[in-house]
Amino acid sequence: MKINENYRSLRDSYLFSDIAHKVAAFSESHPDRRIYKMGIGDVTLPLAPAVVAAMEEAVREQGERATFRGYGPEQGYPFLRESIREYYRSFGAAVDADEIFVSDGAKSDLGNILDLFDPDNTVLIPDPVYPVYVDTNKMAGRKIIYCAATRENAFLPMPDTSVKADIIYICSPDNPTGAAYSIERLRAWVDYARERGAVILYDAAYESFVSEKGLARSVYEVEGAKECAIEFCSFSKTAGFTGTRCGYTVVPFALKRCGMSLHAMWLRRQTTKFNGVAYAVQRGAAAALSEEGLRQIRANLSVYRNNAKIICDALDTLGIWYTGGRNSPYVWLQCPGFTNSFAFFDYLLEKTGVVGTPGGGFGRNGEGYFRLTSFADETTVRGAMAAFSAAFG
Missing domain, CATH: 3.90.1150.10 (Aspartate Aminotransferase, domain 1)
Known part of the structure; x- marks a missing residue:
């Protein structure tokens, strides 16, 4: 052993x-x-009142034989995935509902997504950074290189054409620095990844705090990003779900490497290792994205x-x-x-x-x-x- x-x-x-x-x-x-x-x-x-009401109703459904639900779909109930798709559309990003995978939080998926990649891949991570990115790759024994985020570059490092990386982490707005990429500056990272066949792991957990025009809320606001980026997001900060646990990951159909679909790989991984998020929690998440829920959150x-x-x-x-x-x-x-x-x-x-x-x-x-x-x-x-x-x- x-x-x-x-x-x-x-x-x-x-x-x-x-x-x-x-x-x-x-x-x-x-x-x-x-x-x-x-x-x-x-x-x-x-939690917002609309969320609480939806979850209470869902729990009552679970207490009745006629409306009880057991195992749900591993990738999330269609009602929530459709709500998330509409949410993306509200700020100009187009994703397909079937590209969305509901989970118990972005942190889990940021670690679990590494099941899709070989340990020999080189990972590019900004410094300073959310420790989970570093630790999960160290656990797998991957080579990690860092791109310097400093006061001189406003803590928003840009691609270096002399650096070769296979997996690239970007968090915007950033944890810990709070710095946020504009859509135009993010375009340079998408171009860099597409040219090199790299994959961007884009953490959008704080996108709901973006208020300044021109700053990105999703990597999919950049043309071509669906060919090179996986996006992670969460209801934790958007709707106060830190104790309720619900997030989602978008793996586009267009993202393929080595002749394989990363969407199909992630679906296979989730159906094998994950049994989905509780029905009541998903009803609460969908309520958070309703008109009344959005007003409250x-x-x-x-x-x-x-x-x-x-x-x-x-x-x-x-x-x-x-x-x-x-x-x-x-x-x-x-x-x-x-x-x-x-x-x-x-x-x-x-x-x-x-x-x-x-x-x-x-x-x-x-x-x-x-x-x-x-x-x-x-x-x-x-x-x-x-x-x-x-x-x-």
């Missing part, structure tokens, strides 16, 4: 688990201190957007450089007075009670930076930025 030796290359624990343990230890030793949690990207507002999103503005306004007043926030729930700031982001984390927690995420946890180019999230109630955000301003004003 042999184990997967690639696990030896991983950190002992996941970044956000480390942070949670540090905060818990601080709270235990300082029981009277106010803690402002703005580190983990978890939503705080409840946009009201929630406006709260998070306003929180981001509160953060940005405070940083503007202090003269601290940052990016993100305006088309993203994340604000990525340069650590004031610190070059080590983990030291800044400790200092900020001790001095102000504000919890964020050290940029160094996202990669080498994240060192010296810090991520704050707007996924909190307004009182927490205002209190956090008041404490922050008092410490650095």
Whole structure:
């Protein structure tokens, strides 16, 4: 018997688990201190009323013999896939309902999609980056190369024609930096992938925060992307499903490599290893995309957007450089007075009670930076930025 030796290359624990343990230890030793949690990207507002009503009705259906449903289709019920297709159409991206696969979240699919690719493929990942991209490829033993996301390129790296990669990760709006690609800049990545026969894994989990005209909400807004890109999205941030779990992945029919259809491969993988998302959850997700549901979830999103503005306004007043926030729930700031982001984390927690995420946890180019999230109630955000301003004003 042999184990997967690639696990030896991983950190002992996941970044956000480390942070949670540090905060818990601080709270235990300082029981009277106010803690402002703005580190983990978890939503705080409840599910929209339309979603709750739909899920309650679905549960009642499951309690009646005439309307009970057992195993559903692994790729998702048609009513939800049609709703997602219409949602894409609302911002000018065309996908077929049968190209959509419903899942329990983008994080799961971002890891599971690697079943389709040989371990010998070279993976291109931006730095800094969401740790899941790196760790899931390390687990498989793939060669990873990095493209530098820095202040100089606005944390939006562009293709380098001298670099050969088979799998390319793009997240826009980005986690952790909040930077977002325009449709035109994204076109360069699509052209690069098509010329080289590479596949783009495009994480669109935060697309609902995009408000600026010209910024991409989907890679499929770029002509030719269906020949080279798989897109992952989620209801977690759009509709507050972090505790409900529902997402979707789009694998176009036109995406083929080595004489094989990646759509057919993913369908085969899902029907073998996945039994689908709960019926009640899918009814809730479809309700989130209804006219009334969209109105309600946009009201929630406006709260998070306003929180981001509160953060940005405070940083503007202090003269601290940052990016993100305006088309993203994340604000990525340069650590004031610190070059080590983990030291800044400790200092900020001790001095102000504000919890964020050290940029160094996202990669080498994240060192010296810090991520704050707007996924909190307004009182927490205002209190956090008041404490922050008092410490650095």
